[in-house]
Amino acid sequence: MDVNIKLYHIALPDFKSGGMENWGLVKYRESFLLYSPEESTPYYKYKVAQIVAHETTHMWFGNWVTCHWWSDIWLNEGFANYFEDYITSLIEPELGAGDMLVIGSLHTAYDGDSDTGSPPITNKNINSPSEIMSQFGPISYQKAGSVIRMMHHLIGDEAFKAGLNNYLLHNQFGSGYPDKLYSALTRGVDDFMSLSNYPNINFTSIMDSWITRSGHPILQVDVNKEDSTITLTQKRFYINSSHSSGEIYKIPITYTIDTNFDFSNTKPAFIMENKTHVLYIREIRENLTTPIFNIQETGLYRVNYDNHTWLNIAELLKGNRREEIHYLNRAKIVNDLFAFLFADKVKFVLLKNVLQFLENETEYAVWSVAIRGFKKLRNFYLGSDTLALIDKFVQKLTKNAISKLGYKVRDEDNSATLRTRMELLVFVCRLGHQGCINNLVALFQDFKNNGKWIHPSLREAAYCMGLKHGNGDDYDFLWNRMATTNVVNEMSLIKEVLGCSNEQAKLNSYLVSMLGENSPMKTQDLYIPLISVLGEYSNVNTIVEILKQNVFLWKSIYVNFDIVLSNIASAMHTKKEIDAYNAWLTSCNKCGSSAVKSAKDALDVAMEKINWAEQHTIDIRSSLENNARAITPSILLLVLSIITLAF
Template sequence: VEPEMGLGSRFINEQVHTSMLTDSADNPHPLTNPGIADPVQVRSMFSAISYNKGAAIIRQTDHLLGFTVHRDGLRRYLNSRSFNTALPTHLFQALQNEAVATGSIAQYGEGFNIIDYYRTWTEQPGHPVLNVQVDHQTGQMIIYQRRFNINSGYSTTNTNWIVPITFATASNPDFQDTKPSHIIRDAITVINRNSIGDEWVIFNKQQTGFYRVNYDDYTWNLIVIALRGSSRTQIHEHNRAQIINDVFQFARSGIMNYYRAFNIISFLENETEYTPWVAAITGFNWIRNRLVGSSYLDRLDEMIVRWATAVMNHLTYYPIPNESFMQSYLRYQLAPFMCNLNQLGCREIAVLQFQELRQSGTEVPVDSRNWVYCNALRQGTEEDFEFLWERFLNHNVYTEKILLLQSLGCTPHESSLIKLLDAIIEDNFIVRPQDYTAAFSAAVNGNEGNTQIVLRYIQRNVTAVALAFGSTLTPINYVTPLSYISSRLRNILQIEEYENWVVANREEFGTSYNSIYSGIESTRQSLQWAADVQNDIEYYLNEGDETYQTSTSAPVVPEEPVTVTAPQLVEPTTPELPESDSANTAFLSMFIITIAIILNVTL
């Protein structure tokens, strides 16, 4: 609809990557859940999985069938079930009928159908990681699929999906044709690359499929050589973002070490595109939040600043006349990140633009206000806070008021921060109740030292704070404000002091006590994780990038595809999927609702 808005690229970061993270937890819910029986279970379905993963699976299917066939299949479904109830299987059957009528899935053989395909993605929670082992001398690729788990690498549950496969190679770097060339359904599958010799291969063109990909060491080396070289842009921007996101999650889960991960993503030093850098910001923020207080954070920040030099030289800290929306939007996200890294140029420009606003009334560019206001306050005085506070009270544009409210928490001055907190918890018309959560979170996260200031404030006003997060005082009201605190405890001493206070107030917290205490345990685990990976990170910071060499001949593409007989493989037993929903079931999954809403807008 609006190509300049870059919605196709933003979908990768905002929908695919966010839902994959949620979907990789220990117990995510499936897209289709006929067992919903009470309001609590209904609310649980309104999640990133239902909306974001649901949208990603629709996108995957759109590339599988082709836009026209997929659209016509959705229309067939809506027409056939108009003024009637519907089950997921009705959608699947309508798409299957359209696919058969148009021949769009004929190439995958009689054993493939949309009904079974969709059921593996909607009735099973989680998603697969494909481990690809490439024999570069024969072109044979062995693919192992396993369910990914962010906490342990792989799930203990034996689950297979029907996965649409696309891949590009150095000799055929066509990332535009996203129609799957293969369909895999088994735990182990062998396909041929149709080329022989050293060359990179990258699965999941434009990350159209909802799965992660890990490669054997030598194939990763070939990918790294390409990403560091002049042919980097042959690899699609979305796939460069996919590699960054996958590698960060592989390292976090223990599948890959950080020395290897940083070697792979070191191409960021020459990267200037939106999607890869937003994926990198997300990954680095997760690591940095767990290394606060360690001796490695400053060195890691220096490395990131060095890698970001090219992109920031390209963007600058000021709007460029006639620049694209996506360039402006990347600056909007990257500039505050650079200030958080204590990049001197970023902080100096923030103060300069803020002082121009105070002294001469020169407005800060709209897309720069999120980082200029905050970083000016971080380095500013109580008078600077009062200036923005008055601007907040008197401004009549709602979006500006919200931005100011979120920025006021960046002040490091305790008296100013308490003024903001009082405005949140006291009965007044200064801060709207629906904005309490955003304002309180900003107060805790605005500065590293703010966490302890806000904690002391909560301890003095615990009941009043809880009342601000609900119309009546109930135990659940305590969970949200205290979760902001527990996630930002930086050492064992802070954890123990906070834990002692929580235990002492157990009676007041009531049934929310266990949830509050689990936040403490989660922070302990984060500190232990940081201790476990510090040596790995230090090794990369000391040694830098590893140089990789190829060892076999350049690729040769045969005139006819090479067919290789697969070795005898033993496949793990896969449990049968549940039978189709009964026609008497009145449940309409959140997944189907998502499709209906999308079509209502687009048709």
């Protein structure tokens, strides 16, 4: 296509969105367009590239061809979501954007698509302004982008590019519809015969099964050595195990087996169209074969295995064949196991056994997913005795990684190494890892007292630990730095870490003064103080008291007051806190009925978490208290068999 259209990019000092596409002019928040190599973290380098790619994609998917109605906003946002990382990975591979398609976009899609109320990607019930706004979320963005990625791997590069060119050329300056997209891609498929290996498969019917149906599947894999079969069963995945429904998806199946692992071929072996499918694998009888499904997680489906196979996978990961399993599949195993734990599909003892391999793991993608999973698990047990056991286990898993990465940046560190160290140090310091705390506090004090430069990738951990284990002078030092720096990424980082302070008076001042008439806080950043202070569980009651005293002011400043009340509700971790907050909400005439309803819905979710934690405390504590005692695979299998019978 001959696209001779100028496109300008501008940074605005106060802008609500991260970025916004317009014909010829894309607007950005400063921190998402301006990058300083000496002062910005590796995350911001990636984020700037990602958002610029996202907004530039809208020049074609959104401006050149615009979705006909909000019900199909995914035709704009799904492609922008996919290409933001895909294009970045082609231009700047070192940033690891290709991996973010999985651990960022796809895993976000799972999280937003696991409830009974999850809508389909094409949602025909969109008529009011509020319904339109509800479309701008993980379903239209991350889930749609993940489906597009899955189809790209299914039909291949040539058919994919030819199909998109057909779609854009034939609909230029007009409206886009799903059927028009499918027809254009089908022409590409036919021209390159890219579905010739799948008899009687219609491309449109595959797309329809993902675009018009809610949810996503879990693939149950059962290996039977006696008759050399692998039985696959699909069903819709729900995070609440009590729900079930009959959706059937047309799943592009990829797999490899340990007799000859090959994680490079992401072309599906077949399309699973029915609820069950049986594979005959000769090697199963001849060897103790272990299959791994969903290569590089190119498919939008979770994978659960029978107990024998999970234990075989655990042994492979703990042994010298760990790196034969692609790191994105190792990340998938971690992500799926945490999801299955929270959905009551596996027991903690299995998760603990499989995740032992993290003791030797160094890949960013795997650690990023593991940290996210452990953060969620820790949130269930904040304020309880079980938390100390979880933290001890996590510190054991992270010990070797911390030792290899160290507390200093090296000249040879690439972007992935910098981000791995950054996320691990932020995480383990908050767990109370004394070596981490001592090193990062020393870095901060050297910076504060002697002006010694801290590498941007270490600043979040150093600033937070400096505040948490310092005094009011440390808070004032960072406050003044925030007020005087002209580096927007540094300013944003300091705003986010000020909540780490252990000085109650400073936290009170942060929450109140930042919302006053002469506040230095920009409108775009109004929620940062609240989220920052809520990051420390011990601050919840303080925030509630400040809210009660300033409810009228807060409501006048926060346009979406329901977000404020809901975020506070989500931070509750005891029944006493929930009951007290619920009673206040009921009596709060100034809060507004809509905001109160949102907050009470969030309290219901918080209560569900408390109930889940109570139900699983014995299981988790017994597993972790026996951590020092070796558990052989045969003993673990016996335990899992008993658990399976009991549940």
